[in-house]
Amino acid sequence: MTADEATATLLSDAIGGRRVALARLLSLVERGGDGAMSVARVTHAAAGSGYTVGITGAPGAGKSTLTNMVCSEVRTTGDRVAVLAIDPSSPYSGGAILGDRIRMGDHTLDDGVFIRSMATRGHLGGLSLATPGAIRVLDAVGFPWIVVETVGVGQVEVEIVGSADTCVVVVNPGWGDAIQANKAGLMEIADVFVINKSDRAGAAETRSDLEQMLALRPADGWMPPVVSTVASTGEGVADLWAAIGAHRRHLERSGEGALRRRRRAESELRRVISAIIAARVGAVASSEPFSDAVGAILDRRVDPWSAAHRLVDSAAPPAAGPPADGRI
């Protein structure tokens, strides 16, 4: 059995409801390398119908509780939903993320909800490749809704959530200080704003702050609504769900959804190309020809640019004919 056949077996098991097979596919994606490439080859054709909702905000804003509530809303429609929780630093078993997942415990016995944490362990480049790969798996397995939850700090995390179909930015009353550094970035990616913990002091000021900033956005046919919620009681969650639905309809009606999918595909393809090339540079730099070239440079037999061109050219296989493994 080839690697792709083994992966295809995992996929059909996962589609048939075997959680262990699904978890294994996601682990392959997370680990990167050949396994992740095999998963991409096998799952890509089956994916394409899932809708992604990104939820981001400062630590402690209540993202996980909101995510939990959104899952409940999805379940009332009968649809299944998968949650991908991206944590930039904590290992799965660490304090915050474990606490979050425990708070999301409502759904642990519901077969229609699948929750997965992805830790980066300091490997950010990996995260920006692994997340679209993991979304592709969940999509191919048949989840019509995929919620991606990240902390709204760090460029990669913001980019990840910003490439969702609908991006929800969660703030709290008096939010300004908490995410000062990323304010502009978050304003830019938000399709829906949530003022969570809106029963606290300062909610009205926060709303008027947000609305003033939103008024400065260039008009592009969609004005992000500002929804007030108290996730812990469920207050306002139906409004959030309605706002997500309204944005989804806007994307479909306006053609913006197709544009967004294209930009997302372009951006992933660019990152994958960079990763492939970086791997080749790494391989070149630890090769014997590299070491020979350094010797030739030191002996003044060749200059660095000519040597580098030669190494790069020889690291890439000849362009004639399709590769033997049947890649397009």
Place this chain on the structure above:
Amino acid sequence: MTADEATATLLSDAIGGRRVALARLLSLVERGGDGAMSVARVTHAAAGSGYTVGITGAPGAGKSTLTNMVCSEVRTTGDRVAVLAIDPSSPYSGGAILGDRIRMGDHTLDDGVFIRSMATRGHLGGLSLATPGAIRVLDAVGFPWIVVETVGVGQVEVEIVGSADTCVVVVNPGWGDAIQANKAGLMEIADVFVINKSDRAGAAETRSDLEQMLALRPADGWMPPVVSTVASTGEGVADLWAAIGAHRRHLERSGEGALRRRRRAESELRRVISAIIAARVGAVASSEPFSDAVGAILDRRVDPWSAAHRLVDSAAPPAAGPPADGRI
């Protein structure tokens, strides 16, 4: 006349003493691209006998005045010397760097001293490629001493000066606060420490600080001396010059000099390879095949990894035979 023949003419003019030709070669290096590659091809074989001294430290530490004094010491031996002043942000005509160059005015009428500022204009990757290229030119033109002066803030600047044959780190009494962020990096690259403005309060404490930190360094056959100077009066500059000479003899005796040259060649080759590859990725991502691939990904006809492999492979020229331009 081919580009390389034109460059070779510039080189022989520069070797013959024509400053305009030398300046033109350095401008080609600074500008990057094909011109810089041509200069590398033409100058590399002629280079290899110059000795580089890096001088770095916090802004205001007195690097330029010290550089000026070191040039005077070199000139007393009859040798010629070139100075490459790397400034991470200021344009050549800007305040600080112009001021520095004016302070170095002692040598403006001396044919044995050549001074060149290289500004980065926010193009840091360019700087880390251009600096070794510019050193190669000055070396090929016949300067036996090349002093590279950078501000000791910013990873690239520290790396640049750290790859000199002898690296001089300039501090002032009470230096700790000024370069706190880069302290460890500067401790690591220093072959010689200078406490400049050592007539000021706190010089003795600074010396004992430095010596304590140096005692923690792993013994590798060279203990960086700590030289006290008052560059504005010339006090201590002969000691600094002697320390540079002692380090040079240590490099030759111990074989460390050859190791350093190899590491430098490896590091330049790696950076040149990355630059070549980054240029190819840029070309690929703006190509029609890239746009076609995005379409195929969106239509689920191909997955991103397979598409990326194909694009990368087709962007590399066939590996058969040497390139037409005669690169090795």
